[in-house]
Amino acid sequence: MPKYNINPYLGRCAHRCIYCYAVKFPSFRGPTVPRLRLKEDIVKMAESTRPRLPVMFSDTTDPYQPLEKEHRITRRCLEVLSSHGFPLLIVTKSPLVTRDIDLFKRTLTVVSMTITTMNEDTAKLIEPHAPPPEARFAALGRIADEGVPTLVRIDPIIPTVNSDTEELDRIVSLAAEIGVRQITASIMKPVRGFFSTLKTIDPALLKRLHNIYADGEWISGYKYLNREKRLEILSRLRETVLRHKLDFATCREGFPQLNTAVCDGTSFCRKTLEDFAK
Numbered sequence: 001m002p003k004y005n006i007n008p009y010l011g012r013c014a015h016r017c018i019y020c021y022a023v024k025f026p027s028f029r030g031p032t033v034p035r036l037r038l039k040e041d042i043v044k045m046a047e048s049t050r051p052r053l054p055v056m057f058s059d060t061t062d063p064y065q066p067l068e069k070e071h072r073i074t075r076r077c078l079e080v081l082s083s084h085g086f087p088l089l090i091v092t093k094s095p096l097v098t099r100d101i102d103l104f105k106r107t108l109t110v111v112s113m114t115i116t117t118m119n120e121d122t123a124k125l126i127e128p129h130a131p132p133p134e135a136r137f138a139a140l141g142r143i144a145d146e147g148v149p150t151l152v153r154i155d156p157i158i159p160t161v162n163s164d165t166e167e168l169d170r171i172v173s174l175a176a177e178i179g180v181r182q183i184t185a186s187i188m189k190p191v192r193g194f195f196s197t198l199k200t201i202d203p204a205l206l207k208r209l210h211n212i213y214a215d216g217e218w219i220s221g222y223k224y225l226n227r228e229k230r231l232e233i234l235s236r237l238r239e240t241v242l243r244h245k246l247d248f249a250t251c252r253e254g255f256p257q258l259n260t261a262v263c264d265g266t267s268f269c270r271k272t273l274e275d276f277a278k
């Protein structure tokens, strides 16, 4: 859906997820770089930009980096945008997001928390420096309690790592319990270099994934798992999600028939987008 996107931080994201797709882009390599003068640019942009389309923070590099505690770049940009009435789409893995609940309540905001597993060992393997999944759930619960629409992104699902039914059911039922409205999911799409990086982290996993992805295909620089395998995992998850009466969306999978909502949370911004389309 049409929207703007803002990255308050460039360079490598501190969470260091092994599946990170951002390393594909030159701006998101090297040390994390806070964009200290970004707020001034956002002020000018907000004053001169119409229409008020949703603004995503961020499609690459978590906007709540550990550095955000000190620099408050994301918060200062959100202050400007919320005061101008831009809807906000937040995507994060950090409980620091709860600091800005006051701003989320000033304008239409949808908060997406990425939670790929509830298993501590798996989380340490695939998202070594990200906050623990329990802390992410607790933060999302606080936000949902304030009436702000929330999503859980099970993104990515890595075959044989976090793809089993029990594991996915647990995430969905915890999400439903705390008032989450939607689950968005996608299957891992490794970028070039992923398999050689994995060699140094977990050679056994490398071998397994290499075999599982062998009959997949490269699309725009991403290795897609074989279509039937993706459809099986996502259809199984969809059943669970609908049983819990939540909305469901897949992300960059090519299965629109599975979706009951838009993956990025813009289903909650319907009025804004309808006005834009007029």
Ligand code: SF4
Pocket: 013, 014, 015, 016, 017, 019, 020, 021, 022, 060, 061, 062, 093
């Ligand atoms: S949170 Fe996103 S941008 Fe950051 S390392 Fe993980 S996948 Fe990459």
